[in-house]
Amino acid sequence: MRCLFYASNGHGLGHLIRTLAIARALKARIPDINIMFVTNSEACQLVWREGFQVVKLLSPPANFLELDIPAREELRRINRGSVQAVLKHFKPDLVVVDFFPMGQIGDMIPMHSYACRKVFVARERNAASEIATHAKLIQSVYQLVLIPHEEQEVAGYKPADVRTRYTGPILIRSRDEALPRDQARRRLGLAPEGFTVFVGFGGGGKPEYQSVQQWILTEAQGPRNWTFAVARPPLLRQEIPATDRDDVKEITYMPMAECWTAFDAAISTLGYNSTTELLHHGVPTLFIELAGGLDDWARRGRHVAAADAGLPVKAFDSQTLHSHLEQLADPARRQTLAANARKLVPVNGATVAADAILEIL
Known part of the structure; x- marks a missing residue:
């Protein structure tokens, strides 16, 4: 079995740490599982330290939205090309994405048409309810949504047509x-x-x-x-x-x-x-x-x-x-x-x- 994880970049390491924690838990249950990461996190060396292969995508600069359209599209094309190559040659049976449904800058769009089981990790934030904002997209692409909160903790929208599990906080070490x-x-x-x-x-x-x-x-x-x-x-x-x-x-x-x-x-x-x-x-x-x-x-x-x-x-x-x-x-x-x-x-x-x-x- 092959599993591909995508972790978006952030102000901290939350997305990467959370996916690493899930990867470790899967490895504990299926020792022969083959796990690979693609990430634009600048701390991708942490994946290697945990014993997994990692493909580093380009990290969008802080002023990404201020770049002109050609510059933004160049970054997107490079990252999508890398993801497309990984999907083609690694051939995952499962893809787990945290925390934008199609990647931080659309990196994971090639996954949309790739046939495999897909899992979305959706942590609610204060500024916007990611689940509610992207509900239709999530329902059309993913077979499982993992919400790393207790159910009573968040008032976010729960996609009606997707299996959803409230997991509580996901930690890299118990x-x-x-x-x-x-x-x-x-x-x-x-x-x-x-x-x-x-x-x-x-x-x-x-x-x-x-x-x-x-x-x-x-x-x-x-x-x-x-x-x-x-x-x-x-x-x-x-x-x-x-x-x-x-x-x-x-x-x-x-x-x-x-x-x-x-x-x-x-x-x-x-x-x-x-x-x-x-x-x-x-x-x-x-x-x-x-x-x-x-x-x-x-x-x-x-x-x-x-x-x-x-x-x-x-x-x-x-x-x-x-x-x-x-x-x-x-x-x-x-x-x-x-x-x-x-x-x-x-x-x-x-x-x-x-x-x-x-x-x-």
Whole structure:
């Protein structure tokens, strides 16, 4: 059996991580399955690290829609030609697409006329309901829609004529796949002892996040004797300003989900993948809410707070930040947050997704 995955590029790594998680779950169920990826993600090396072949498509620039028509069409033709070649020679029995029905810039249009089983992964966002917007197209092309949310979590349109499965969050590593604490710390180059706080802002490394990170590190330093392990985002292009602080250490590792056991606490944004990973792995976390973006981070923060599973704070609200840091310093409070976090995201939806796919083959 042959399976082709398509993951679109994004501000972070969500699409790629989600498809990799499903691919790993399928591989666990069908060991001899042949899996290949096509993606325009600039982090395509992660596919190779997970043991799968990958064809890198051209990544559309941030100003893609501002390019003249010939320039846009050239990019589309090159990517479609690559996809057409993969379909012709790889001959997949199954194609899984995340997160635009025909690819980010129409990359996957050649798939429309290719005869195989097709699965669409549709994560709802705040700005628009992708399922509702593309319902007719989804119903005409796909045999299965996977929605990586709980059913009560989203009010999106459910295609009437397509088998649909709400999987819950899809994660690249489950709790039982995490490394032991001492091994995780060695892998990250962290000291075996001491209170260590993860500081990270997803995979995309937006330049505007640097000011938020600096605010956190400035406000959080003090007499607590904590070490701040600052994750360098895989897609970050600019240099991170050097620091001479002994309590700050830059770390680079993917997938971090293997190593959440290394940390006593975390400071992270409310991005979808980062939030669900930290909750599932039970890391006591201070979640930073940033304005704008495609997701409703404020709503997600309220959901986490209502379950007492994390500590949301708006960016640059120093008073609340200090209050939350005091809570993270309390062992009993951390234990409560960790337990509630695990309850909020109890299972990995990747296995649910894989089982749903097997049902249509």
